[in-house]
Amino acid sequence: MIDLGVRGLSGENKIQLAAKFDDFTLAVNLDLPVRGVSVLFGPSGCGKTTVLRAIAGLAPQVRGVVNIAGELWQDEVTFVPSHLRGVGMVFQQPSLFAHLSVAQNLQFGLQRTPESQRRVRYEQALDLLGIAALLPRKPAQLSGGEQQRVAIARALLASPTLLLLDEPLAALDAPRKAELLPYLAQLNRELNIPMVYVTHAMDEVSQLADYLVLMSAGRVIAQGDLASTLARPDLPVQFAEERSTILDTRVVELNADFHLTRLAFGCDGSGGELWVPNKQHQLGQAQRLRIMARDISIATTDEAHSSIVNRLPAQITALLPTTHPAHVLVQMSVHGVTLMAQITALSQARLQLAVGQTVWAQVKAVALL
Numbered sequence: 001m002i003d004l005g006v007r008g009l010s011g012e013n014k015i016q017l018a019a020k021f022d023d024f025t026l027a028v029n030l031d032l033p034v035r036g037v038s039v040l041f042g043p044s045g046c047g048k049t050t051v052l053r054a055i056a057g058l059a060p061q062v063r064g065v066v067n068i069a070g071e072l073w074q075d076e077v078t079f080v081p082s083h084l085r086g087v088g089m090v091f092q093q094p095s096l097f098a099h100l101s102v103a104q105n106l107q108f109g110l111q112r113t114p115e116s117q118r119r120v121r122y123e124q125a126l127d128l129l130g131i132a133a134l135l136p137r138k139p140a141q142l143s144g145g146e147q148q149r150v151a152i153a154r155a156l157l158a159s160p161t162l163l164l165l166d167e168p169l170a171a172l173d174a175p176r177k178a179e180l181l182p183y184l185a186q187l188n189r190e191l192n193i194p195m196v197y198v199t200h201a202m203d204e205v206s207q208l209a210d211y212l213v214l215m216s217a218g219r220v221i222a223q224g225d226l227a228s229t230l231a232r233p234d235l236p237v238q239f240a241e242e243r244s245t246i247l248d249t250r251v252v253e254l255n256a257d258f259h260l261t262r263l264a265f266g267c268d269g270s271g272g273e274l275w276v277p278n279k280q281h282q283l284g285q286a287q288r289l290r291i292m293a294r295d296i297s298i299a300t301t302d303e304a305h306s307s308i309v310n311r312l313p314a315q316i317t318a319l320l321p322t323t324h325p326a327h328v329l330v331q332m333s334v335h336g337v338t339l340m341a342q343i344t345a346l347s348q349a350r351l352q353l354a355v356g357q358t359v360w361a362q363v364k365a366v367a368l369l
């Protein structure tokens with residue numbers, strides 16, 4: 001028997017799963033927040049879909065405990081059937097009813113939940129996913145991205161307790177994907193429906209996740225809130241390239257002369273500022289950024305003649321080893337906001353960096369999310 005280690009189930013979204021297939025063993029223990037987007041991220045075949053299917057009640061061969069929002073869906077003696085779990089599912093392929101119009105497909109979702117229990121209004125779903133103009137069309141008359149938006153709206157209209165999304169953007173080309181991502185981010189902000197989202201695309205993770213679960217070979221390698229999980233110095237080698245700082249910033253200046261936008265971050269925007277290329281920004285707008293640890297270099301003086309625009313005064317708070325001995329992680333505080341740079345141990349020695357020292361963090365590239 002597989003030891004599930006089912007102990008101390010105190011939180012509301014506790015998921016402990018175990019399964020043994022031919023050459024694959026799953027043993028995961030998840031503690032997901034009851035709000036926001038939890039992303040399961042990992043390489044192909046690591047077990048993400050199996051976890052999602054088990055949460056949905058579609059993988060009876062996976063044993064364990066599924067306890068969502070205080071409701072026990074599965075344990076050693078209980079197995080609530082899938083249709084009674086109140087989950088919405090969105091897959092890689094939109095799976096709309098081809099013979100029905102968009103409006104009829106949406107009605108199908110709506111009718112799954114009695115009126116008194118509906119938490120998502122029809123107009124709200126149309127609006128959130130921008131599909132009002134598509135209502136009379138049949139799925140064959142929609143682009144892949146439009147079909148997926150309809151599929152998401154249909155799932156939402158059933159007012160699920162939990163929305164499960166299995167690589168919903170994987171079948172789309174880059175422009176369609178870029179078109180759909182903001183809709184997903186908006187759903188998270190506007191609706192109080194927690195989502196578990198499976199992907200192996202890091203751009204989706206950093207744009208959507210509140211909580212991140214890193215999986216490898218049927219196991220959970222790390223889990224926690226997005227920013228602190230991506231910043232962990234002990235990320236195993238297969239995730240080390242993803243090490244980064246996530247910054248929530250606000251647009252404070254639009255510079256037309258150089259086509260740049262100035263972003264402020266930290267408490268009340270007083271933590272520091274970064275210039276990024278213009279991208280239809282609006283003053284006051286919130287903007288999430290991802291800065292890869294390898295894209296920050298360090299100088300011990302203010303290199304006024306450097307071409308790097310973004311130089312932030314910072315204090316070193318920790319020097320940490322990584323999984324590769326050639327590299328060192330330099331953790332720094334910029335007015336209380338933590339930034340992380342990955343440099344070589346050689347540079348650390350040459351610059352004689354030490355905890356407490358004031359340095360200049362030079363940001364080479366910033367990904368706007």
Ligand SMILES: Nc1ncnc2c1ncn2[C@@H]1O[C@H](COP(=O)(O)OP(=O)(O)OP(=O)(O)O)[C@@H](O)[C@H]1O
Pocket residue numbers: 021022024042043044045046047048049050051061200
């Ligand atoms: N019912 C099953 N019987 C046998 N093996 C299974 C079963 N379900 C899943 N597996 C195996 O479990 C492993 C994990 O599969 P899963 O689809 O969960 O991975 P994944 O991380 O979602 O991969 P991908 O990103 O490619 O979709 C695979 O090796 C798969 O073949």
